[in-house]
Amino acid sequence: MRKRIREHVIILKHEGFDWEMMRSLFPPGDPRSLNDQFQVVTITCKSKQEDLMLYNLVYTNGKSENELASISGLNTDEVNNFITKLDKFDLLEKVDENTHLSASEIDRYNRQLRLFSLIAAPTEIQEKMKQAKIVIVGLGGIGGWLLYNLASVGIGNIIGYDHDNVELSNLNRQILFSESDIGKPKAEAARERILSYNSTINFETQVLEITENNIESCIPSDTSAFVSTVYPIEHYANKYCVQNGIPTLAQGGGKYSPTGVTVMIPGRTGCFDCAKDFRAEWKQLFTLVRARHGNNYAPTTTFSPFISLCSNIMAIEIFKLVTGFSEPMNRIFIDPITWEIDINKNYLERRTDCETCGKYWR
Ligand SMILES: [Zn+2]
Structure with missing residues (x-):
């Protein structure tokens, strides 16, 4: 006993x-x-x-x-x-x-279980994390740092999609990859790296681009949270998550900065299509960068300290979502010109006239 x-x-x-x-x-x-x-x-x-x-x-x-x-x-x-x-x-x-946790898992997560003991029964929290299912589109910068966070704390089921190969120019920020991975599909290199780090989780990857035609099979309806590292989120992806009640974490979403994090919960917060204003502001920055550098350049999240910060916030909010321990409210914006960082606790504002989420409000 x-x-x-x-x-x-x-x-x-x-x-x-x-x-x-x-x-x-x-x-x-x-x-x-x-x-x-x-x-x-x-x-x-x-x-x-x-x-x-x-x-x-x-x-x-x-x-x-x-x-x-x-x-x-x-x-x-x-x-x-x-x-x-x-x-x-x-x-x-x-x-x-x-208990669904093995002795090995109890040992692996022992230090964070001590932290969890301050808020609830620690093994119950860990089990909720083990049962969670997170879908991530883009396994490069934000996605890579996020994968490390989710795998290390024991999120039990992760599905990742990426259709690119690893390039030398990725290595300034995409922490999962090494020089020896150059040329390999990111989805395969990411899977190899993450499972060598934590082999106890289920981590599936596919070399695939999510489109309007395949989104239903790519994001299961029982997904705990969907993470898009593509900015802005495609309208069809936002709509699918709203319709299926899947919380979404987006890169960007504030002022004119694509660098940031926004948490959207169907029925409780605005959706990405509610955020028309900052989309317009972001396009101004997009235009400015292209004027300086040509059509191949876009103001994306390409600086490792920025994206690691954003992905850490995402991981904390995902933890709150899947355990139900606390309201996932943090939003973070990093101004790409002044580098000022704004973390606030306001949900994305809802729009009553939003074509995508208006009718789903409770
Ligand atoms: Zn909306």
């Missing part, structure tokens, strides 16, 4: 901790407040072996008596004595043996 320290029990290993001060930091009702449901216990371990056992009961998904004996080097009687003491004060709970 595996056991762990109960949720909402906080173990203090050092006396003199100012618990009341901690309580007073945040007012009642604030999600960060540690309210009365928390039980605070100070435990003084008699030996390093006991300390190791306690660590494993707090920070892992539970351990059996045999596992604790193996970890600590103590005999079964000594382990049972320790467990009995903790049980006496009702500090332990049995671990659900049917």
Whole structure:
């Protein structure tokens, strides 16, 4: 029988901790407040072996008596004595043996599970991430950095599309690829790289361009979130996601900058077609760059620090979306001329006259 320290029990290993001060930091009702449901216990371990056992009961998904004996080097009687003491004060709970997370996954994500324990049952959050399905169009700059983020934290199902090959000029920002990948399809090189990094997730890629004709088969209706690294999002892609209730994260979407992130949730926020104003402003910048450099140039996200920042914000918002832990509200815009960064918490404004999403409002 595996056991762990109960949720909402906080173990203090050092006396003199100012618990009341901690309580007073945040007012009642604030999600960060540690309210009365928390039980605070100070435990003084008699030996390093006991300390190791306690660590494993707090920070892992539970351990059996045999596992604790193996970890600590103590005999079964000594382990049972320790467990009995903790049980006496009702500090332990049995671990659900049917958890969908393997021991290896618990180990891999151990550090972030500690963070999750501040907001909810950590393994439940991790399981939601494992069940999530994210579709990404474009596996180069934004898509590449985002893939690293999603794969590292354990998003369980990712589908990626890209129809380009890796070029030397990609290597200033497209973090997935190496010089040896030049000439290879990005979809294949990305898959190889990501699965060598985290082989426990399902990551499918296709060398394919999404079009109006194939979008239905490319973005499953049970997709948790669709990420478009193409700016602006094609009208048919925006329309498909609105109709199917699929949250969408777009590159760009603010002022005249294609560099940024916007989260759109059907029924709750505006859709990409609501944003006619900044599309017009963006076209002005497009015209300016082409006037200077010719028709082959467009003001795209081509600077690694910009796109890594944007993709990090995307990953955080995707985490909020798939776990339901918090409202995904952050938008970020980077001015391509002044390099000023604006992060705000406003949803994309909705337009009552939007042809695409107007009738889907709740
Ligand atoms: Zn709209």
